[in-house]
Amino acid sequence: MKIARGSLFELETQLIIANELNFLSDLKFNELTQIITEESKMLNAFIKSLSK
Numbered sequence: 001m002k003i004a005r006g007s008l009f010e011l012e013t014q015l016i017i018a019n020e021l022n023f024l025s026d027l028k029f030n031e032l033t034q035i036i037t038e039e040s041k042m043l044n045a046f047i048k049s050l051s052k
Contacts, residue, residue: 001047008043012036 012033019029 001043001050005040005043005047008036008039 015024015029015032015036018024019026024032
């Protein structure tokens with residue numbers, strides 16, 4: 001699961017780069033960033049539940 005979290009952060013980095021290069025609108029960037037934040041929370045909770 002930690003690999004999945006790393007991949008999610010890698011995707012976030014790619015989105016930041018795409019936004020800085022103006023490949024994404026600010027609206028789309030914000031939408032995708034919110035989705036990544038929610039996914040990150042879910043992954044963290046899942047990883048925590050498995051470690052119990």
